[in-house]
Structure formats: C-alpha cells, structure tokens
Amino acid sequence: MVFCLPRPGGRVRKLYLPSGARHFRSRQAYGLAYETERLDDTERAWRRVRRCRRQLGSHPDGIGRPYPEKPAGMSAARYAYLLDRLDAAEDDLGLPLTLGGPRFAYRPDRHRLHGRP
Numbered sequence: 806m807v808f809c810l811p812r813p814g815g816r817v818r819k820l821y822l823p824s825g826a827r828h829f830r831s832r833q834a835y836g837l838a839y840e841t842e843r844l845d846d847t848e849r850a851w852r853r854v855r856r857c858r859r860q861l862g863s864h865p866d867g868i869g870r871p872y873p874e875k876p877a878g879m880s881a882a883r884y885a886y887l888l889d890r891l892d893a894a895e896d897d898l899g900l901p902l903t904l905g906g907p908r909f910a911y912r913p914d915r916h917r918l919h920g921r922p
Contacts, residue, residue: 846897853894857887 806818820829821837832838844852855865861884863873872891875884 850894850897854891854898857891857894861887861891 815831817831819832821832821835822829823835823837826835841849841852858867858873859865861873862876863870872888875881
C-alpha cells in the first residue's frame with residue numbers, strides 16, 4: 806500500500822503521527838530520524854563490537870577479554886567472519902588487539918576446506 810501525500814508531496818509506505826501532531830505525515834516531513842542516523846563513528850563501532858561479541862556468545866561489554874571460542878553449531882566460516890568484523894570494529898575504536906584466546910589459534914585459511922589442501 807502506498808500513500809500519496811499533499812504536503813510535502815511524494816509517495817510513502819509509512820505514515821507517522823508523533824505525539825502532539827494533528828496530521829499523519831512521512832518521517833521526512835516531520836524530520837524524524839532513526840537512532841542510528843544520529844550516532845557518530847565511534848558509537849557505531851561500539852555497537853558493532855557489542856553485536857559481534859553477543860553473536861559469538863560472549864558478554865557484549867567484554868572488551869579486553871580474549872575472544873570467545875567458536876559456539877557449538879556455528880559454522881567455521883561464520884565464526885571467522887564474526888571475528889574479522891569484531892577485529893575491524895575494535896581497530897576503528899583504536900583498541901589494542903586482544904591477546905590470547907582462540908583468535909590467534911584458529912586460522913580457517915590454514916584448515917582444509919572441501920577436501921582441498
């Protein structure tokens with residue numbers, strides 16, 4: 806379903822009615838923004854760190870702790886992908902690399918995949 810608006814014109818799929826408003830309008834017409842649109846680069850990097858750590862089964866605020874072991878049921882490729890994202894997000898924050906733990910022990914590129922050396 807698409808709504809055609811007389812003001813400020815255009816078509817939208819969602820209409821909003823913020824508290825105190827009298828008319829339904831688009832998000833852009835009311836100047837509403839998603840929470841992530843207001844975050845600076847540092848806050849976005851912190852969100853990525855917390856999300857990756859949560860997906861790896863670690864405490865979201867476990868900065869400085871060793872990277873968690875691969876959770877049961879998670880593919881090795883997914884685990885490597887999440888570790889790379891976590892590493893990149895921590896680099897964006899300028900955090901020192903977490904020493905110890907499985908990050909340095911596990912190297913998926915050195916394991917045999919699909920029977921190839």
